[in-house]
Amino acid sequence: MSQAHKKIGDIMLKVEDISLSFGGVRALSGVSFDVREHEILAIIGPNGAGKSSMLNVINGVYHPQEGAITYKGSTRKQMRPHQAAKQGIARTFQNIALFKGMSTLDNIMTGRLLKMRRNFLWQALYWGPAQKEEIENRMVCEKIIDFLEIQAIRKTPVGRLPYGLQKRVELGRALAMEPDLLLLDEPMAGMNVEEKEDMCRFVLDVNDEFGTTIALIEHDMGVVMDISDRVMVLDYGRKIADGSPDEVRADQEVIDAYLGVSH
């Protein structure tokens, strides 16, 4: 349903000729692709293909030796994660990276920290502008809690939650930044069918309701083919295919990469 109504816009992020190596290990070599506004791009590939490295390059955790990234019109060679965050890139992690001892609400509130302008002293004062700001930000978080249907665990420490819900909280924290580009690293790994269906619905809803552009890494091919507008395939750090789900499904090189070929 959402596909028919979607308006995919201009190029938002352009990755050109990126190469990244750790010592002698070449994680990415000469990868170029782009992400368009409002689309859902899936990055797939066998284990060790460089998918997570690619996301880490985009949000500035890793610094590629070669190549350039153009995001919203400005080209850069290197970027720090906090700068990426300020420019509207949010992400979730393959291994959940929440604050286990904090409640769902507090975890999601941490996603708002960048939006808070009052300094430590104002906040220590409690009353006044800091309180007003806190209320505004709480409102945003509550809308996200409502959106993700996690009202019942609002005050539960996330360490006590099952895995599927923790993933949902992590998505909530990323959404709290009101990102333009959302990077999801295996959002559905380790989930059962029902949880996956829920997560797919949330990803599609985020894309549809907020117009957020999404780049996601996922191993479940059923999910990838169902929800993404475009699929890019990496293998041994190289891009081997890029196109609509149907095109990619039929691509011989992709089939070989997944199934293996005799040489």
Add this chain to the structure above:
Amino acid sequence: MSAAGNEGPAGIGADTFPKLLIENAKRRGNRPAMREKDLGIWQSWTWSQVLDEVRALSCGLAARGLKRGDKVAIVGDNRPRLYWTMVAAQAVGGVPVPVYQDSVADEMAFVIEHAGARFAVVEDQEQVDKLLEIKERCPTLERIIFDDSRGLRHYDQDFLEPYERAQADGRAFDQANPGFFEAEVAKASGDHNSIILYTSGTTGQPKGVVLSFDNVIRTADNAARLEHLTEREEMLAYLPMAWVGDHIFSYGQSYCSGFCVSCPESSATVMQDLRELGPTYFFAPPRVFENILTTVMIRMEDASWIKRKIFRGFMDLARRSGVKILDGQPVPMTDRLLYWLGGLLVYGPLKNTLGFSRIRLAYTAGEAIGPDIFDFYRSLGINLKQLYGSTEASVFITIQPDGQIKPDTVGPPAPEVEIKVADNGEVMFRGPGVFQEYYKNPEASAETKTQDGWVHTGDAGFFDEDGHLKIIDRAKDVGRLKDGTLFAPKFIENKLKFFPDITEAVVFGDGREDVTAFINIDLEAVGNWAERNGVAYGGYQELAALPQVYSTVQDHVARVNRDLAEDPKLASSQIKRFLILHKELDADDGELTRTRKVRRRIVAEKYKPLIDGLYSDQSHVYIETEVTFEDGRKGKLSADLKIEPAEVFTLQDLKRAS
């Protein structure tokens, strides 16, 4: 009944809900009428705000062509807007038809088609999708109005629209037609149809029970006066809107007494919302009270030893004296003092955790409640009472009066209700709440309701020496064993279900030589036991098949048999053999009704091989069953089940033991 010293009902001439609403807006316009938790904050609406909202929707429905007598289907969780839809429809002569929100599409199609609903007001995308799926089969359905527009932005069907738009059009219509709303409200009177409630029914298709305004308002008001309900009560509406109980407690009585009804944030947050709200008036089926008690006990098991000791000590005291204190009976001074101390240390904090701190009146009904569970709550000082009722009676047939509570009876007749026991043991009643008819089903109406207004309940029971009614079973389920002795399956099942380890039991024996049973274990209670004892299991089926679980259940069955042996009339109903089912009985598979009562006949048909196994001398039996998943897909489940014998007793055994 005298109305002296009572604030409700808004009364005088207000014989319909729209009139009551206008009265309430006049008398207590600034008092809260409804609350809902939204974005983590309780939002409230006063009676005059509610009138405003209702008026807009009412006119909106009229502007869309709603005519007097048209049916309006209402589908969703408890939401203020859906409650307002009821009164808005009634104001312009419509008849609301609330539908169980968790019905699968087929069940929903039956109700909407049978009622001939022209309008449907629903909660969200989930319900809209279901209605779109069945719309072909429901030719009368013209328009669907939804409350929450999330995910519905791209639905472009022209018969779909948001609640806000209907209200906005209604406001315009109201301005263009001044006096229209008042004139429409004035057209209705107490004998007009107020609502159609479809009963989930233990057999066959659901039946639409038609209730008039008089039925609902007089019954609700009588009970409200008996219990001295005031406009200061707080109630949480969390049971299905399609169920008559919710209709009377959260709608009828709220409008009669003018108290505020709150809707939880979502169905998953009910326990938290309960705690925040602290209702003064509360209804829950026995199952809910049971679950709460199980949770408390499980959490106490995990507490430190000193806390456990304090808890046990004070709970023993409460069991000894708490109920007596609540009923105003004499209790030694030391116990009274200790009970007060217990209130500070244990009972108070416990009630606060459960959200029961302010409860003035709590009801339970629908099934028999275990005496231990019943006394647990009463001993904490919670005025929990039982009532007996049905949709056909607009709920109240009997109510236990304050201070005369017995765990195994349901009390004397409610105000203005007459009860008689027919020759075959069936309970019959007559009163102001007696339903009009089953919608479009004259045969069933004639079968249930006699010419002079007596209604067959289908329950077998009798009055005890104090004039309290005691229900033993469904009249049609009371059978006889081959040797001619009485066999009341539900009576035995309830005894089994009073053990926290057992959630459901189905016993067989009618026309047979002896009695056998299916058992469903309680996944939470037994699962917790397994966890604490380091027993590994991969799900319900594995847990149910564990030998340790079987032997625990065997002990429980033996204890039930011992109880039965004490009564010469029931001694031959002792359970000879039993098995633990490999799956939980489920409403989605048609094995339980939506209100979670066992559909005996369907279970007997579906599990015929198991019953045959129980009446053979095999020690295990193989079965394959079809299951329905939550999304409607079907799958197969197979298992090889063990059958175990149970210890039986004779009166001599019991005498020798004592």
